[in-house]
Amino acid sequence: MKSCVIVFPGSNCDRDVAVALEASSGTPPRMIWHGESELPACDLIVLPGGFSHGDYLRSGAMAARAPIMRAVAAKAKAGTPVLGLCNGFQILTEAGLLPGALMRNAGLKFICRDVFLRVDNSDTLFTRGYRQGQVVRIPISHHDGNYFADSVTLQHLEDTGRVALRYCTDDGLIRSEANPNGSLNNIAGILNEAGNVLGMMPHPERLISPELGGSDGRAMFDALAELVQCA
Amino acid sequence: MKARIHITLKKGVLDPQGKAIAKALSHLGFEGVEEVRQGKYIEIDLAGDNTDTARARLDAMCTQLLANTVIENYSIELDA
Numbered sequence: 401m402k403s404c405v406i407v408f409p410g411s412n413c414d415r416d417v418a419v420a421l422e423a424s425s426g427t428p429p430r431m432i433w434h435g436e437s438e439l440p441a442c443d444l445i446v447l448p449g450g451f452s453h454g455d456y457l458r459s460g461a462m463a464a465r466a467p468i469m470r471a472v473a474a475k476a477k478a479g480t481p482v483l484g485l486c487n488g489f490q491i492l493t494e495a496g497l498l499p500g501a502l503m504r505n506a507g508l509k510f511i512c513r514d515v516f517l518r519v520d521n522s523d524t525l526f527t528r529g530y531r532q533g534q535v536v537r538i539p540i541s542h543h544d545g546n547y548f549a550d551s552v553t554l555q556h557l558e559d560t561g562r563v564a565l566r567y568c569t570d571d572g573l574i575r576s577e578a579n580p581n582g583s584l585n586n587i588a589g590i591l592n593e594a595g596n597v598l599g600m601m602p603h604p605e606r607l608i609s610p611e612l613g614g615s616d617g618r619a620m621f622d623a624l625a626e627l628v629q630c631a
Numbered sequence: 632m633k634a635r636i637h638i639t640l641k642k643g644v645l646d647p648q649g650k651a652i653a654k655a656l657s658h659l660g661f662e663g664v665e666e667v668r669q670g671k672y673i674e675i676d677l678a679g680d681n682t683d684t685a686r687a688r689l690d691a692m693c694t695q696l697l698a699n700t701v702i703e704n705y706s707i708e709l710d711a
Contacts, residue, residue, distance in 0.1 A: 457671075457696070457697070458699055461696065461699070465695075465696060493701075494699065499701075500701060501699055501701040501702045503644070503645075503647075503702060504647055504648060505647070506645070506647050507647070508647055508648060508651055546647075548644060548645075548701075548702060549701070550701075582645070582647070
């Protein structure tokens with residue numbers, strides 16, 4: 401499985417996700433600098449977490465206009481799977497590859513802790529390693545993760561199964577007390593219309609082995625590695 | 632030419648920072664603060680003297696980068 405990780409100035413989870421990709425696929429990803437304008441042939445593109453451009457103007461706003469993002473958008477349109485984690489999710493919304501926006505956390509604080517997520521759509525390239533409705537423990541680490549979309553967009557996401565992941569209690573209930581950042585409908589991760597782009601605020605790459613305190617994130621990378629090898 | 636751009640959150644978009652500011656003002660004893668909405672202010676110096684062209688360019692700058700029109704509105708003031 402050939403993957404590319406896009407590296408922006410201020411990305412800081414690029415190496416973590418590279419480790420996760422190599423652990424699952426056996427092949428290290430190509431690391432691509434944001435100033436490049438072309439992408440090599442690849443089966444998966446990852447936009448990693450971090451604080452690209454210092455979160456200036458809005459989180460992800462500058463990175464979304466980087467030269468490489470034109471190539472990412474073209475590949476996404478052509479069907480290449482694209483995974484945006486944390487800042488990567490913010491960049492995907494800023495680039496218009498996913499609907500909505502990620503606003504300042506409702507409590508205004510930066511939150512770094514494990515949360516529980518319910519897999520609300522396991523029939524995707526990214527989540528097929530999980531059972532429908534499975535509850536997983538994955539860390540979040542962000543200041544701007546409060547998902548917002550207008551009511552028409554939100555309803556459309558809900559009606560078409562594009563909410564892949566939701567913040568939940570440890571027993572899988574969608575409650576406001578399990579919502580760390582004020583996201584509408586407890587949304588933690590969404591898909592684009594074609595299903596080949598997933599953005600999520602939590603960090604699956606941070607929990608891929610028991611030595612790291614858990615391995616609930618591993619199934620996402622295992623699924624991606626398998627799927628693209630078959631394709 | 633000098634342009635002043637105000638960027639504000641759209642109506643209906645929750646503004647937790649504005650709420651926190653309103654609360655802090657009331658803690659300081661300022662009464663009657665009914666709502667606070669916070670936003671951004673950007674100044675741009677532009678070459679050229681055609682205000683129509685400048686306005687069109689500023690509008691494009693706002694939609695392409697300066698504002699996120701999913702959640703924000705913008706207004707442009709231009710000093711000729």
